[in-house]
Amino acid sequence: MIDIDKIRITTLSENSVAGIDFIAEWGFSAHVAIQGGPTILFDTGNGPACTHNAAAAGIRLADIDMIVLSHGHADHTGGLRPVLQKISCDHPRQGGIDIFCHQAAIEAQYVKHGNQYVFRGCPYQLEELAQLGAKFKTGSDPVWISSDIVTSGEVPMTTEFESVASICFLKTADGYVPSPVDDDQALFLITSMGLIIILGCAHRGMINTIRHARRITGIDAVYLVIGGTHLLNTKTAQQEATLAAIEELAVKKVGVSHCTGMRAASFLYHHLGPKRFFFNNAGTKITFSEGKIAVNAFESYDV
Numbered sequence: 001m002i003d004i005d006k007i008r009i010t011t012l013s014e015n016s017v018a019g020i021d022f023i024a025e026w027g028f029s030a031h032v033a034i035q036g037g038p039t040i041l042f043d044t045g046n047g048p049a050c051t052h053n054a055a056a057a058g059i060r061l062a063d064i065d066m067i068v069l070s071h072g073h074a075d076h077t078g079g080l081r082p083v084l085q086k087i088s089c090d091h092p093r094q095g096g097i098d099i100f101c102h103q104a105a106i107e108a109q110y111v112k113h114g115n116q117y118v119f120r121g122c123p124y125q126l127e128e129l130a131q132l133g134a135k136f137k138t139g140s141d142p143v144w145i146s147s148d149i150v151t152s153g154e155v156p157m158t159t160e161f162e163s164v165a166s167i168c169f170l171k172t173a174d175g176y177v178p179s180p181v182d183d184d185q186a187l188f189l190i191t192s193m194g195l196i197i198i199l200g201c202a203h204r205g206m207i208n209t210i211r212h213a214r215r216i217t218g219i220d221a222v223y224l225v226i227g228g229t230h231l232l233n234t235k236t237a238q239q240e241a242t243l244a245a246i247e248e249l250a251v252k253k254v255g256v257s258h259c260t261g262m263r264a265a266s267f268l269y270h271h272l273g274p275k276r277f278f279f280n281n282a283g284t285k286i287t288f289s290e291g292k293i294a295v296n297a298f299e300s301y302d303v
Helices: 049-056 080-090 126-131 206-217 236-248 262-272
Strands: 007-013 029-034 039-042 066-068 097-101 109-113 116-119 134-138 144-146 149-151 168-172 175-178 187-191 194-199 222-228 253-257 277-279 285-289 292-296
Touching (some): 007 049, 007 194, 029 049, 049 080, 080 097, 080 126, 126 134, 194 206, 206 222, 236 262, 262 277
Parallel strands (some): 039 066, 066 097, 097 134, 222 253
Antiparallel strands (some): 007 285, 029 039, 144 149, 149 187, 168 175, 285 292
16 A cells, blocks of 8 residues: 555646636646656646646646546546647657546537537547547556556446436437446545545546445545535535435545535535545645645645
8 A cells, every 4th residue: 555645636727726826727637646656647627727737836747657537528638738738848758648538538528508518528639639649548447557546447326315417418420318427437546544535526426436446445444535526506415415425434534626516515614624624726735744634725724
């Protein structure tokens, strides 16, 4: 397992910011650096924030070992072009850079607003990204990046209170069909303090994803969950069920982002308190020392 003190997580794209030097955008991206291990870019945000905020945080994107995409929506893939351009400019790689994702992440994805279908998939042609060095590694199963780091692969729907948003669609030869968003995946780190779970949007459910993490890793202890929880616009009953599951699973720390929504985030903060909860903004840096977490965020938390 990974010594937790060797992990540093910096959020590079999010709806709000943790400092004056950072910019916000609707999206998510997290830089995961492990001393003596791989450096992973998890998602790329919606556009320029990832590259801008990396520079503001003193992070060289050219030093990442790989990119993992949580799913194919534009607010997680829209930064691919500027990220790949930055890598190509600062550290050209003859072999390119691996991008791990579900095969559906590169399909034509849409959302339905009223009677209109709006394209919401990756905004770039795969040929262009390949020319910039992208090497897509697609599949639906978990990918073990190392013995202690694994992608979730497809997340099974097991809870009664979580469901995929009905506005998500795929465009096929036969027209628009509802999308199960089965490309939705997370990143799991097995650490000395328990699991660290990094969510992109959790379209398949935050609690479904946590339970899946415990199953495929064999680790029950969940130390930290961060990222988008897709609790935006959920009813109070679902928020209460989510909170009850967090308590049942004994999740130690929760840092929410992006598609959580302020109302749901406030609900979690009210019940979990500042020792367990924080807002994970763009520019937020999470580090560990002697097994204790330190969060450098927009607001101060006593985590």
